[in-house]
Amino acid sequence: MKLDLQAKFLQHLSQKKQDEGFTLxxxxxxxxxxxxxxxxxxxxxxxxANKAKQVxxxxxxxxxxxxxxAYYAENSKFVTGVADYGELGLGTATQTVNxxxxxxxxxxxxxxxxxxxxxxxxxxxxxxxxxxxxxxxGTGESTxxxxxxxxxxxxxxxxxxxxxxxxxxxxxxxxxxxPECSTGYKPIEGK
Numbered sequence: 131m132k133l134d135l136q137a138k139f140l141q142h143l144s145q146k147k148q149d150e151g152f153t154l155x156x157x158x159x160x161x162x163x164x165x166x167x168x169x170x171x172x173x174x175x176x177x178x179a180n181k182a183k184q185v186x187x188x189x190x191x192x193x194x195x196x197x198x199x200a201y202y203a204e205n206s207k208f209v210t211g212v213a214d215y216g217e218l219g220l221g222t223a224t225q226t227v228n229x230x231x232x233x234x235x236x237x238x239x240x241x242x243x244x245x246x247x248x249x250x251x252x253x254x255x256x257x258x259x260x261x262x263x264x265x266x267x268g269t270g271e272s273t274x275x276x277x278x279x280x281x282x283x284x285x286x287x288x289x290x291x292x293x294x295x296x297x298x299x300x301x302x303x304x305x306x307x308x309p310e311c312s313t314g315y316k317p318i319e320g321k
Contacts, residue, residue: 180284183228183254187244188318190222190231191259192278194242198233198261199274208261210235228254237301238263239309246285255281260298260309272303278318279311 197218198208209217212232215224224231229244239262246254257280264275277298299310311317 177253180253183252184257184280186226187229187254187257188278188280190220190229191242191244191257193220193222194218194231194233195259195261195276195278198240198242199276202261202263202274208235208240209233210240228252236260236297238303239298239301241296241298243296251286253284253286255284256296256315257281258296258298258311258315260301262301262305262309263303264306264308265303275308277309277311279315280318282314282316 197220201218202208209215210233212224215233222231225247228247228250230247232243232245234241234243239260242259242261244257246252246256257278259276259278261274261276263272265271266273279298296312298312300307301309
């Protein structure tokens with residue numbers, strides 16, 4: 131009986147050795163799955179840097195819009211030139227590594243722009259913000275209305291550059307409703 135037990139034990143050990151490790155097919159399947167997941171996730175991961183750069187522009191232009199509204203409430207006029215940019219009290223530069231910022235008058239309002247720096251290879255979009263005077267329906271009181279617009283595409287992909295020739299629609303006080311984004315731009319909701 132002792133020999134029978136030894137034979138079974140040796141057979142068990144030899145069977146156990148065959149069950150160890152992964153087969154080549156199992157390893158290939160795992161590598162293929164990892165490759166597919168990487169191909170799906172990599173473009174999204176690489177685009178995060180451009181999104182972070184665009185957040186800078188959204189923040190600066192949105193802040194300029196709010197500062198213009200506050201400035202108008204206190205002074206009954208808008209800041210309309212880059213030379214007077216400091217009067218808004220933003221404490222931001224008019225040029226950064228990624229964008230060039232500017233403000234200018236349009237009709238009865240003012241525009242704030244974020245234009246991607248010339249020669250940039252990054253796929254970052256242009257931004258335009260607008261603030262105008264509007265009337266509150268029924269009361270006849272004036273208020274300020276604002277909008278923030280984002281370029282449909284980055285300039286490197288054929289989108290708008292956001293330069294000083296860009297304008298917004300409905301910027302006159304007599305126009306009903308808030309300003310509207312022009313062709314090539316879309317409004318950013320909730321900003």
